[in-house]
């Protein structure tokens with residue numbers, strides 16, 4: 001089906017673009033902003049399939065993190081130290097760009113620190129040796145003598161159950177995800193980016209002098225360049241890419257009087273994560289309970305994961321504290337064989353920036369800039 005645009009629609013909204021960015025998540029919006037900074041005369045359009053950004057950027061936990069000890073140590077089993085630190089450095093630069101581009105106040109950045117929980121002496125002993133090693137590796141990047149420190153004395157303060165050891169990342173913070181995306185959308189609009197929601201690009205065809213994008217509602221949009229920033233949905237437009245959807249399910253409690261949990265927390269090698277949002281607890285994870293079922297773009301919830309979240313909430317995070325779950329939801333991450341993002345030119349008119357590896361709050365701003373600069377150059 002091809003829906004004919006009116007003259008007015010073509011003239012004001014969906015006429016030929018210089019660049020169309022598919023996806024209005026952190027990456028797509030940053031790419032569009034950077035493109036307008038570099039080429040103020042270009043018509044830059046962001047096409048978003050949902051009424052709101054509908055992947056991960058408005059659904060995440062808001063950890064401004066760059067790697068916990070167990071996660072980094074496990075990565076070292078299949079990645080070289082140089083590659084690992086190159087990616088960690090991109091995460092740090094991305095966080096710094098996010099904060100300077102939008103401002104700490106606008107994103108409600110709070111430097112509360114990040115903590116990793118260990119339930120046994122054995123599990124802690126396995127990773128304790130990495131604390132010194134990663135402190136040495138991070139020092140040139142963040143100037144800190146110790147990024148990671150033992151924080152066992154804080155276990156009681158947080159009221160956590162069944163936790164034997166705690167490692168603190170002093171440089172980790174948290175943001176208000178909704179405020180961040182709101183600020184990013186405003187920034188993009190102020191930069192002259194045209195954002196259209198409800199515009200699902202189903203496929204594209206090349207003509208002699210441009211690309212033709214086809215949308216689910218039957219429009220055809222002409223553009224010189226397409227940038228695919230659809231992360232976990234990437235293979236719908238570019239099937240050859242090494243990126244798969246990974247569903248992440250979360251919950252948030254009702255406000256809790258005198259909540260003791262403050263900061264961001266990583267548990268079970270990063271498969272679970274929780275934080276305070278004011279006086280509520282946001283808690284997510286459990287993808288490892290059934291990797292196959294969670295390799296999906298569906299945003300439905302499963303009893304397997306949600307029941308486990310309920311259990312851990314009661315036993316580990318809020319033991320003895322009465323609480324009620326207020327909301328539950330899911331989002332789509334983009335994972336692949338490697339954690340490194342794919343920032344790549346696919347053909348003369350098509351590029352992509354995706355596969356944020358579950359850390360797009362950190363990487364997204366930088367990766368958006370990277371793909372914009374690649375196109376312009």
Ligand SMILES: Cc1cc2nc3c(=O)[nH]c(=O)nc-3n(C[C@H](O)[C@H](O)[C@H](O)COP(=O)(O)OP(=O)(O)OC[C@H]3O[C@@H](n4cnc5c(N)ncnc54)[C@H](O)[C@@H]3O)c2cc1C
Nearest residue numbers: 023025026027049054055056057060061063201331360361
């Ligand atoms: C529950 C959850 C918790 C997370 N917690 C954290 C965290 O604490 N810290 C952290 O760093 N990261 C976290 N992440 C990951 C982080 O949110 C993502 O890495 C990041 O948001 C990815 O941004 P993106 O722009 O690449 O993709 P997305 O935000 O997924 O944006 C892609 C957009 O493309 C749109 N789209 C898809 N296909 C099409 C199409 N064909 N046409 C038009 N539009 C299309 C989608 O609707 C979507 O809005 C979490 C993710 C989830 C789901």
